[in-house]
Amino acid sequence: MKFRAMMQDPEYMREFLYIVQTLSKLAKTCVMKISMDKVYFVANEESGSAAPLVWVEINPKLYFSEYTMQGVDSEHDPHIVLSVPTLNLGTALSLLRNNPCFCKLKLTNLQFPCLTVDIDATTKSSSDKSRRAMHHVPVDVIPRCDWPNFAVPVVPDCKLVLNMPSNRLIRGLIDKIKNLSPTIIFYATSSGEMNLVAETDMATITTRYQNLELRAINISEGDKDKEQIEASCSVDCKKTALFFSALQVPSNELSCGIVDDQLIHLEVNIRDGIAIHSKLPAVCV
């Protein structure tokens, strides 16, 4: 099994660092699925932790200037599936903050399988001051027999998908609602209105956002004649709060998709081909 990738654009490298930092706030380990077309990071819902299901999709041809992988030999699409400790990877990539020149990722085996991160960073003052960092992050190779357990989640078909206002506003709001009620209801209409509702014994608190851009809409048979399509779903407040507080990426493109009474799909579109997704299941009120 071989994996070698190199990044050379400082902006992309900083984004990669933010993505890994976001993952490190959500889960201790994440599964890295490497294939010829895509690289996925999946942070599974660990039993006992409140973290939501989050996965990151990266198009390697965009991010990496050089990308070679040789998966486990098989006739089907070759993959490499690794279990990566996120905090260690985050520490390893910390030098990406200072205008790096290049960053190489390699899968190596030194006593145990490691993801080798080789970063070359130059300091701002003059070009001959350079710093080099080399980290070997221990990873676990997941064998083929376990791959079905670590399948990448699918983006659901949402009834309504709206662009949400910035993360900064939402994060503060949900943190406050977290103290009031254990569940929060997302309610959206096709006219660009999104309401976040929290119900307690004594009061109902609704926050309305209007004039939001409608991203996508799936009209089912029964709703074709209605003027306004609505969708709502109630989800666990703590999970939602965790997701929003963990986001380290500048999130201007934050969209929320609702499947009526089933789940909420949140997507942060960093750039074409790079996105962070999260699925929040519905809970009974």
Add this chain to the structure above:
Amino acid sequence: MKCTLDGGNTKVFAKAVQSLSKFGGDLFVEADVDGMQLRTLNPTKSAVGTYRFNKSFFDYYETNQNEETYCKIDMRACLTVFRNTKQVERCDMTFIQDQEKFQIQLKCQHETLKNTCISVDDEENITAEMTPENNCNTICGSHKIFTEISNNFNPAEEEITLEAQDKKINVKNYVEGSRVNEKFMRSQLQLNADEFDKYNIEKQTSITFCLKEFRALLMFAEALNESVCLQFDMAGSPVFVGISHRDEIHCLLIMSTLSSDEVSFYDDCQESDVQETSTSKLCQKRKLNSTRTNDKSKSFRRDTKQKCITEDTTLSNSSSLFQFEKNSNKRSSSLSIAAPRNQNPSLMTESISDNSILLLPAVCEESNRIHTNPRKQTLALTSAEEGVTEISSSGDEDCVPESPKRQERANLRTIFSRCFQATYVPSEPSTHGQIFALDSDTE
């Protein structure tokens, strides 16, 4: 002793206490005519931090002439007092009740007065009479660069190795022998010498010291926005980390470094291809265990080889801070006593760990015995040889041929090599380790 601090300086004082609290559990307060100093030791007594506040730092400072008051108080008590200093306008500190209690009065906004009396545990102090030599290696830099270096390593990382060369410096995390069984992360950072304000390396060395105490000091340096100065000699000698703020505050952290015989398992790895194991994770774990033990024995042999090599090339094994001399059972050149690294007779503290005293004679016994064994063997061999020559010189038929000597079974020696060695392996414990249980078998 009586002293008063204004609001701003109280905040600085509080930051000092918070930084020292990361070290250890006891705060030694010493006040003399020129100023007051706070000192603390870390639990393994391998690092001592001294924060000295000059008379000019205080608004009002009074001590009895020619009297040095010193005491030991509980760190946590002190920390609780200085936890929140946002509203503090003035701070008064004094000793009351005939030096039995240390009183801290915080005068806060809105006419609030917080009064705390901390009982003095003991009247004792630390003496660490160590000063850096003038011609040792010096590296001075802003706290920012050192913080960036320390951020490159895991927050839980214990020790780092600094390899100082002419134009470059290499910082690696230290991997100790006992960690070979787990999966550890290896980090390395290379910097150019120009990034530091002052970089003066007389002799190229590499030293290994604890990161935890260094980070605690960096926290205070950040609060003061001052630069940090590192002074060190060679592996085994202590490293001095100092901060100097406006002649009012002087901080010195003296840390022990690992002696040069300690080899990090950092470089003991060879690259190979990653293989996929076809079994499930559970089986994988069992298989890995068996391969790990093999690796450990192989790497231990490599380690002892490297140890011998380093012994040849190092300048000296003894140091002022440590009485640590390597137990070389393979070579009968120097009969040495292995002492635990933590033991430091120059630090006068009340509680010298009893464990280490007990360990010392036990290890002495072992080392003596192991030393005598090869000597006996060599004696036996020489006598046998003499016997052979005598017999052959007489050359009679009545002589009974000597029974064949036992052949050196090299395999047995290497498989059971660990049994012939002292149970106490100096390479395994770290400066951070504490001996909780003695070797069970002293024979």
